[in-house]
Amino acid sequence: xxxxxxxxxxxxxxxxxxxxxxxxxxxxxxxxCVVTAACLxxxxxxxxxxxxxxxxxxxxxxxxxxxxxVLAGLVSRAFRADLRFLNRFGPHDRVxxxxxxxxxxxxxxxPAGKFNAGQKIYAAWIAGATLVMLGTGLIMWFTHLxxxxxxxxxxxxxxWLALTIGIVLAGxxxxxxxxxxxxxxxxxxxxxxxWADREHSLWRP
Amino acid sequence: MNAEQLEQPQQxxxxxxxxxxxxRRVFLGTLGLGALGMIAAPPLQRxxxxxxxxxxxxxxTGLTGLLPNGGGFRYYSVVTSVSHKDAGNYRxxxxxxxxxxxxxxxxxxxxxxxxxxxxxxxxxxxxxxxETPFEGVRLSRLLDAAGVRSTARAVRFTCFDGAYTESLTLxxxxxxxxLVALRMQDKDLGHSHxxxxxxxxxxxxxxxxxxxxxxITLTDEVQPGYWEERGYDIDGWVGRxxxxxxxxx
Numbered sequence: 001x002x003x004x005x006x007x008x009x010x011x012x013x014x015x016x017x018x019x020x021x022x023x024x025x026x027x028x029x030x031x032x033c034v035v036t037a038a039c040l041x042x043x044x045x046x047x048x049x050x051x052x053x054x055x056x057x058x059x060x061x062x063x064x065x066x067x068x069x070v071l072a073g074l075v076s077r078a079f080r081a082d083l084r085f086l087n088r089f090g091p092h093d094r095v096x097x098x099x100x101x102x103x104x105x106x107x108x109x110x111p112a113g114k115f116n117a118g119q120k121i122y123a124a125w126i127a128g129a130t131l132v133m134l135g136t137g138l139i140m141w142f143t144h145l146x147x148x149x150x151x152x153x154x155x156x157x158x159x160w161l162a163l164t165i166g167i168v169l170a171g172x173x174x175x176x177x178x179x180x181x182x183x184x185x186x187x188x189x190x191x192x193x194x195w196a197d198r199e200h201s202l203w204r205p
Numbered sequence: 206m207n208a209e210q211l212e213q214p215q216q217x218x219x220x221x222x223x224x225x226x227x228x229r230r231v232f233l234g235t236l237g238l239g240a241l242g243m244i245a246a247p248p249l250q251r252x253x254x255x256x257x258x259x260x261x262x263x264x265x266t267g268l269t270g271l272l273p274n275g276g277g278f279r280y281y282s283v284v285t286s287v288s289h290k291d292a293g294n295y296r297x298x299x300x301x302x303x304x305x306x307x308x309x310x311x312x313x314x315x316x317x318x319x320x321x322x323x324x325x326x327x328x329x330x331x332x333x334x335x336e337t338p339f340e341g342v343r344l345s346r347l348l349d350a351a352g353v354r355s356t357a358r359a360v361r362f363t364c365f366d367g368a369y370t371e372s373l374t375l376x377x378x379x380x381x382x383x384l385v386a387l388r389m390q391d392k393d394l395g396h397s398h399x400x401x402x403x404x405x406x407x408x409x410x411x412x413x414x415x416x417x418x419x420x421i422t423l424t425d426e427v428q429p430g431y432w433e434e435r436g437y438d439i440d441g442w443v444g445r446x447x448x449x450x451x452x453x454x
């Protein structure tokens with residue numbers, strides 16, 4: 001037996017099917033939002049694509065649908081359990097964050113449970129940011145519901161937060177690209193025991 | 206985590222079990238910042254516009270133009286692609302309720318007396334480009350040349366993108382600050398700005414200034430244009446329509 005073929009016991013269950021679908025659909029909807037936003041906002045792309053009315057409609061509806069996979073995922077016990085892990089911060093998370101600030105990349109300096117402190121903060125922030133985008137987006141969409149000053153302010157918040165989300169999302173995707181085993185976990189639901197012990201030393205699956 | 210727990214680890218115990226709900230705080234904090242941003246937006250926006258506007262003047266990369274409120278025009282088209290027209294194949298027709306229907310080439314329009322105006326451009330979506338020169342033929346001159354009949358009440362504009370339309374009342378169309386524009390920013394109108402010829406309705410939101418203008422038709426009543434069928438005001442005065450209070454241009 002070659003070393004590559006690890007025995008089944010060496011695989012650790014990380015994400016259930018429901019969780020993976022929540023991630024997949026959220027990523028898809030977010031991707032549509034980002035691409036359509038770029039086509040509305042960047043002059044070169046706007047010129048290339050045109051069809052403003054259609055692009056606006058796609059952007060609006062995918063934005064409206066963005067929270068749906070997460071809300072639907074709440075019926076899954078595994079998903080709810082992971083939300084609890086994401087919410088609670090232990091002392092080790094402080095250690096992890098300090099190491100991250102020092103750019104200390106040693107795994108021993110970065111203790112983590114099922115999710116590391118960076119993942120927890122990302123999850124909480126992107127959830128909040130998505131709702132802010134949804135709220136400001138709805139104000140821009142249904143123009144007759146609010147006074148004009150609100151609408152201008154909503155446009156301002158929507159524009160700048162979109163730019164911020166774009167940068168943070170690029171970081172999220174970039175980190176995933178740099179970690180094939182983490183991607184494997186999100187794709188198939190399981191990761192190697194070795195990876196789990198190294199990257200999430202305090203996790204007890 | 207306290208010492209007691211460290212000494213007695215349980216198999217099922219996760220390290221977060223007794224931690225603080227920091228995730229919830231970050232989540233609610235982000236929502237709070239969003240609300241704060243809504244309140245702080247007007248002064249922030251003014252400051253950023255001033256800063257980015259002056260930064261754009263000295264920015265050779267043009268990247269500041271991509272930032273929100275970075276100044277400059279934004280390209281909107283309602284169709285997939287627009288054919289290019291130039292002096293060779295561009296035609297502008299004036300017809301409908303007129304005594305003498307006309308067809309102009311680009312050279313015909315260029316040969317007519319030109320008027321130059323420098324005003325702000327205000328888009329109904331919020332962006333504003335200060336002091337933009339437009340140059341062209343007064344629409345009233347073209348209307349007079351065609352001989353508007355007494356039954357005409359409005360003017361309908363069609364565009365060679367095949368989809369966009371606009372309308373003005375006859376009184377609005379006769380204003381001296383309404384041009385059939387051939388030049389913008391002291392350059393011939395490029396394709397992406399609606400060239401070679403576009404409408405320029407200075408006192409109204411920029412959707413009234415139809416790009417790629419190809420037809421002027423006198424009608425007996427105002428027919429809503431492309432965006433007006435989709436909710437925009439027909440009388441698009443800057444600052445007095447579409448629920449906005451921008452400074453007039």
